[in-house]
Amino acid sequence: MLNFLRTTWLLYRTHLVRTLRARRMWLVAFGVALAPLIAWIVAQSPRTIRGLDVLTALGFLLTINVMAPLASVIVGAAVLGEELEDRTITYLLTRPISRPAILVGRWMASATVLVALFALSAALLGSIAGQFPPPSDDKYLIPAGLTGALVGASALAVFTYSALFSTLGVFFKHPMIVGLGYAFTIEGFLANLPGKNQALTIQYYVRCFLASQHPQAWAGVEDVVPREPLDAAQSVRWLLGIALVALAVGALALRRKQYELTA
Amino acid sequence: MTAATHTEIYRPFRGALAPSRWAFWPLYRAQMAIATKRKLPLFILFFGPAMTGIVVSFLAYLSFQIEESGSGGPLLSGAGLAAQFAAQLLEVHKLIIQAMTAARYFAVLAMAWYGAGLICDDRRAGAHLLYFSRPLTRFDYMLAHFATAFTFGCFAVLGPGLLICTVATFNSPNFIFLTEKWPVIVGTIGYSLAFVTVLSALILAVSALSKRKSYALAAVFGVFMSTLALGGAMAALMRERQWRMLSLVSHFERVADWWIGSSRSIFRWDPWWSVAVLGGLTLVSFAIVAWRVRRMEVVA
Amino acid sequence: MSGALLAADQLGRWYGQVVGLSDLTLSLERGVTGLVGPNGAGKSTFLKLVAGEIRPSRGTLEVLGLKPFANSELFRRAGFCPQQEALYEDMTGLEVVRFLMRLHGFGAAEATRRANEALDRVGLGDARKRRVGGYSKGMRQRAKIAQAIAHGPELVVADEPFNGLDPVGRAEMTALFAQAGREGMSVLVSTHVLHEVEALTHEIVLFHRGRLLAQGPVGQVRQLLSRHPRRVELRAREPRRLARALVELDFVLSVRVAQADGRIDVETFELERFFEALTRIAAELRVGVTSLESHDANLEAVFDYLVA
Secondary structure, eight states: HHHHHHHHHHHHHHHHHHHHSSSSHHHHHHHHHHHHHHHHHHHTSSSOOOOHHHHHHIIIIIIIIIIIHHHHHHHHHHHHHHHHHHHHHHHHTTTSSSSHHHHHHHHHHHHHHHHHHHHHHHHHHHHHHHTTTOOSSGGSSTTTHHHHHHHHHHHHHHHHHHEEEHHHHHSHHHHHHHHHIIIIIIHHHHSSSSSSGGSSSSHHHHHHHHHHHOOOHTTTTTTTOOOOOOHHHHHHHHHHHHHHHHHHHHHHHHOOOOOOOOO | OOOOOOOSSSOOOOSSOOOOOOOOHHHHHHHHHTTTOOHHHHHHHHHHHHHHHHHHHHHHHHHHHHHHHHSSSSOOOOOHHHHHHHHHHHHHHHHHHHHHHHHHHHHHHHHHHHHHHHHHHHHHHHHHHHHTSSOOOOOHHHHHHHHHHHHHHHIIHHHHHHHHHHHHHHHHHGHHHHHHHHHHHHHHHHHHHHHHHHHHHHHHHHHOOSSSSHHHHHHHHHHHHHHHHHHOOOOOHHHHHGGGGGGGHHHHHHHHHHHHHHOHHHHHHHTTHHHHHHHHHHHEEEEHHHHHHHHHHHOO | OOOOOOEEEEEEEEEETTEEEEEEEEEEESEEEEEEETSSSHHHHHHHHHHHHOOEEEEEETTTOOOOOTOOHHHHEEEEEEESOOTTTTBBBBHHHHHHHHHOOOOOOHHHHHHHHHHHHHEEEEEEGBBGOOOOOOHHHHHHHHHHHTTOOOOEEEESTTTOHHHHHHHHHHHHHHHHHHOOOEEEESSSOOOHHHHHHHHHEETTTEEEEEEEEEEHHHOOOSSOEEEEEEEEESSSHHHHHTTOOEEEEEEETTTTTEEEEEEOOHHHHHHHHHHHHHHOOOOEEEEEGGGGHHHHHHHHHHHH
């Protein structure tokens, strides 16, 4: 256990530095910054636009729906996928370390960066949306705590997605393709179909988390409010549970996994 | 043997190339052979488009069958029958557009999978050094790569489209779908080829700019999905549908509506704008590929 | 069995339908051992199995008395230099080795000290603070060797460690492994360049097409190959006279005199008796033997005979 914790911490620190240095992070940072950037551009428009609409439309359609899975797949798939693609995993797998720590430590570093970026982006979006002129009708005021809910939902989304996509790296040689396929074809399809099958997607729980707190605020954005939403606590439990189960499955599989790397 | 030194880093090919324009063919064939060697990805990636084509073809078939069995009665006048067929043919348009829409993401996935690594993997493996030491021009090299992505795109988009048109043709009475609605078939082929051309060029450009296949793959999806989300969000915010012009997908849909002959109220802009945007994107993509390939050759 | 460096029993490993290694039964003592064989012979597969990177498909393998796959105890006592050039491109040479030493459980200061020491030892002292992405092939090989020896292992497993090194580098790394062997470290080195192994050790294991072909000191292996006559090349002042005398010996198979330079090529099955007889004939006839060489006792000849 001590070996696991020690190795996890070491790999976390090293991978955190390497993730921040990596060029793919610029791509991710650009994608994450897109929502506040667009909000700021829209704010310069002479039209009367409601801050609530800016926050909900950009926060959901761009950040939660597209950027969270996309950034998570880019960063998450690299957790093991990069080591496999670069064929450097040999150096880790032939060291006296706890193998699950490789997945957990590196995922923690990726999740730290993603959670920080997305939380910052959502907070910034909320702050910019708050600068819009107040609407004539009070029902379009940004409710207190809505930005916080968006920050929480974004963070939970990338936390869970990145855990899932990191685990895909244990099983697949090209986790990116599997992750993209899952996020945008399978999940994109299932999450938008009416019925119980929505519960098979991460999006469902993130949407439940959002909708459970300020259902009126999200009513204007298509697809956010599921027909049978869970409450916030249940959603969080589900999302954390999915992340932990995914990591546990990946970590257990990695203990006996062998990778056939060619020169 | 006379002693000689070769201190130049790069020696451009100065010989005379064979006049054949088919120098790209062996490279194209080799790439196709490599790509189709592994059957599982092939099955997974083309299962979606294949199923879409089959299901929609079946729907087209079913609609004509139901129509025929319903129209057998003596009570239906000639004009009524013609009106029913016209309505039925219009349904086939919609089915084709639905099929194209449904197969779109599978097509992007399949094309990106087979196309995203074409140039960046060459550069990583140093394979371009082998190619450029042969009498293969940059154009041939680009053409071979483009043809590879294009072929897979055709499998994913043109295949289902043609299947639906074929089923509709053979099941429509007296091949009326072919004789009366041939512009739909032409439109389907044209749209499919345009979609595949634009996307192939875009994928190659991203591949040429990326360090590795997985990043290229993510970037292609990123462009596709983020512009879609951005267009949708902006249209919702500004309450103007024209903002959907930010989305690449919307431009494809606009062209599909125009060429295949349907009209949806969601798009209010002149279709020529979409043609111009997609054409411009293709040209820019080809320019990027040409620039990067030239750099590869020089660095080689 | 546990005293041996390594013991394999009916070891086999295949990749799908491709056989990497087949039915290998082998025992190796501590010391420096060279793994020789052409490309695709199964050397890398064997070393990956020894290093614990992959599992056997069948049979058993013990290294330092331990089953190698995912065995932390073995990883503490062994160092692996893989064949692939891969290293962490965005880190400096020092960062890479230090990071890997930290994974071995060393504290920060000790890991740094060991990393510096190993990098100095492989001749990368000056480049330790340069990013690996800017390293040449030879420098990468040196960095890979550094990470394999930095923790002072009992066994170093090195897969083609001389690839990409210039002649000076090859000589330096050969000397390094030889020195490591003298210091009590066991070394298992694979290569398809035969003279590199000869410079390092006489203990060889020869693979071909996934099977063990021969094992032991090169000279002894050669002696086992009785179906191939030994060739001796002679030069003398009076070659034809000497050749005439040699033809008379019943254990000499053939004698050939080169027209141009008078070189005599002799083939015999009994080398020791031939040398005795030659000494006697040279003294009696005074034909002036100026040189005597037997080229086919070297590794290259052994290899040629075995895989031909």
